[in-house]
Amino acid sequence: MSEWIWIAMCILFVVVGPLVGCVLAGIDRKISARMQNRVGPPLLQPLYDVKKFMAKEQITPNKVQDFYVMVFLLFTIVTGAIFFAGMDLLLVIFSLTLAETFLVLAAYSSGSVYSQIGAQRELYVAMAFEPIILIMAICYYMHTGSFSVSDIVENGSMSVVPLLGVFIAFIFGLTMKLRKSPFDLSLSHHAHQDIVRGMATEFSGRTYASLEVAHWYESVMLLGMVALFFADGTWVGAVVGIVVALLAWVLEIWIDNGFARMTWQTALKSGWIVGLVLGVGNVAVLLLI
């Protein structure tokens, strides 16, 4: 029985995930506009944008970039699918890193100045974020005795209580992963240019559209991870999880609009300090109890 739920979740993610992600992105733009006292674009503007990019003339800086971006999209979907299928959390993390690497390679491959600087900044952010997410997996394992998402959910209690430190750290890291200010160093989703959007400089047309779609998938998966902290196998847990995930999304939008962009030094330093204090601290607490 429960196996079928996981398979259904996985299929649901692959099919509906991007739509949800798209609406989330639309909400993001809408709320941001309202925060700035503007009307903002239509809710489905991100979808229109992607459709438009699909229809544009197809150009590329070299013959290999397409491939890298394709693999990036593919493995972003695979990552999410593994997560929503209730499988191993470490596998999810490694697959995420793999996808990330291909994105960075795509940016490097163009040989463009902007892309390369963007790619390196992306690597900094990844380096700042990775300890947090790894520690999250470790704490789940210490708490529930398993890395598998399905076991964590079926554990019967909300993991957020013993994993509070990691939860806060993860919300912090979410800012980096969702590319929100103050840590949107490499690929700000705002209409910036040159360095702050360096990664995307050489992407256009369908390639750029794939990047957007990958981000939709990624957002949904990351919010899924937030919800996992509250999942306890019951409907209550699921609802609380989804509500908190949406609140986290709004919180990120608020942070995004409320903070200025910081330097990569700050990003790395703060990411590591948060990972060390809250993450490793949480490990220590779990060891003691």
Added chain:
Amino acid sequence: MNDILFMMVVPFIAACLLLVTKNDKARTVIAEIAAAIIILSSIWVAYSYLGEPQTFEFHSETIDLLMFAAEVVLGLTIIYLGIKHKKYAASVLGLVQLCMSVYFEFALKEGIGVENALYIDDLSIIMVLIIGIIGSLICVYAVGYMRDFQEHHKDEKDRRPWFFFLLYTFLSAMYGIVLSNDLVWMFFFWEITTLCSFALIGYTRTEEAINNSFRQLIMNLIGGIAFLAANMVLAYQYGFLDIQSLLASDSDAQWILVAVMLLCLAGIVKSAQMPFHTWLLGAMVAPTPTSALLHSSTMVKAGVFMVLKLSPLLTGNLAGYMTMTVGGLTFLLASMAAISQSNAKRVLAYSTIANLGLIVACAGVGEPEAVWAGIMLMIFHAVTKSMMFLSVGTAEHHIGSRDIEDMDGLFVRMPKLAIVMMIGIAGMFLAPFGMLISKWAALTSFVDSEYIVLIACIVFGSAVTSFYWTKWLGKLACVVSDAGNCEETVHKQEWFALGCLGVLTIALCLLYPVVSSETIIPWLTDTFHSSGEELIPLLESNNMYIVIMMAIVLILLPLPFFGRTKKRVVPNYMAGVGIDDQSYVGSMGATVNVTLRNWYMNAWFGEDRIRKIGEAVTAVVIVALIVAAVAGVSI
């Protein structure tokens, strides 16, 4: 047993032949034939003894005596060389070691005979295969490489016979280390590898090379002395000198613990862990095959082999904490230092140190699961890292630099080599390839060990590892439009070795469950007296299938899609003033070329800073814990 002896002796005979061969063609033939025999014999040995661990009754006073004589001669040589090159520390250490061996031979060793001087088990078989296959491939590669090397250094005397003599002797000695049951024998081979490495590092005889070779010698003499001291403790306190008895004894006994710690210390020195890691960095001045053979795939593996071998004795005691802490910190700090390096060989060296640290830490945990991870890491690392070293060597000869910055666009200039390198780098850190699978297992077992320092080390260490590999990968992947292809002149021996290693890397990724179930699991079952049950979560079929599927997808996907796009290729965006991808119109209409460098963050991860921290902390840990063990503290 004769086949094992044959396997051990062949490389040495080849070495002697190569020493007297001056002709390049003859050398090529001998080297290649010897390599083929070594590969075949090691496969044969593996095939015949797999799953059948046994010891061999083999004892001969003559051989013991010969070894002792050789040791004395070598000791005197070290003292002489130390004085000649004004490296008195080496002479002093050599003298100490010599006195110790003489005292040991005449005062302590009386009456302690090891009947079964040789043994073979699955762990030795893995090592035999690594040494036999990878070692020989490197030797084959060296034939082509050294031809180029000699051309690049025309004004120097051709010392290639000496070089090949050392390479092949070294292989023999490595076989000796992994197959000796007698600790005295093992120590002898241990010292031989040290000296081979010393001579190979100093091969070019430049001042830098000589300094670095002495650094290696001095540090490894410290390790050798620790080894000898362990032997003395065992002989004096317990009256045995073979590994089997040591493994069978109780690690809570005070002097066993001390002996184990001393042996681990020897292993730590050999595998270039902090605070002794600088010798490996210095060793990078040697010709590249040396670095590949000695300093990535085999010699340093002798160190981790020792620690892995002893791992059943390390569970939850002082020796375990010593190796875990040193290994874990080395992994973290060496990975950080790798960020600040742009010299490809130094990056590889740091990454080697880091990975060995991980293996040492795995062994220190002393649980079957961790040791499984350690052995897997060892296998993958040996294959992948030697391939990386060899490709860097080839790249250096053809683009004239071993700086990663100069490898910009290698993808266009040397496409095949770049692909080999990319496979190697992917193999080093990326899911779903080899190293990552083992790292995954390591992570799980570290968490199980509940040693928080180790958990923190691996978490932050992995993040750093991805960083420095990806930025290298990016440099390779960068497409520079105007570069010409320059890989036409690579020797066929080099391609052969690189190709074999590349295929091996990929094959291992796909076949690792087989490797594990055929060799590692039986060994663990024997050694830890436990069934393979604990390893199940790790090899849980679901995860394994997904990982292997990912690998297959990643390998097959490029074939139809890579580089085949119908899109129009356009120049890069350069703020509207680009001339081509590499230059733009500056102010006053001048053409400005673009140069791009990776980031190295010296202020954060600078080598000196890391070295100071690492050396201080690890030295304190080692000294404090050994002193504690000698004083009889137990936990």
Added chain:
Amino acid sequence: MHYDASSCNGCDIEVLACLTPVYDVERFGVINTGDPKQADIFLITGAVNDQNKEVVKQLYDQMPEPKVVVAVGVCACSGGVFKDCYNILGGVDKVIPVDVYVPGCAARPESIIDGVVKGLDILEKKRLKLREGGGKR
């Protein structure tokens, strides 16, 4: 995408005003991007001179089809008061084809938005035409 040729910055300020809460051009889904490869509309202020004509051409060439050029302000339309300067070539249409002319000195935000929205219509028409062309590039 917005490019400032040799504008006196009067029009540029008005272009930026379009992005502010008062005029909020994002209502139409319009974002000011800096990357020609992701842009649809090339909005130029100021006249073209000898120095920047190559730049304008290159940026235009780097935009994938379909694309629309909007010339904002009288200088971009015809050269304006600078028309007779020794270094001025004239309006933007001397270098690249212009689809929408937005006059004014400086052009008012309302008219800029109007021009951009007109540009969107032209963009749609061009897209359809491109599709009918059977994928001809």
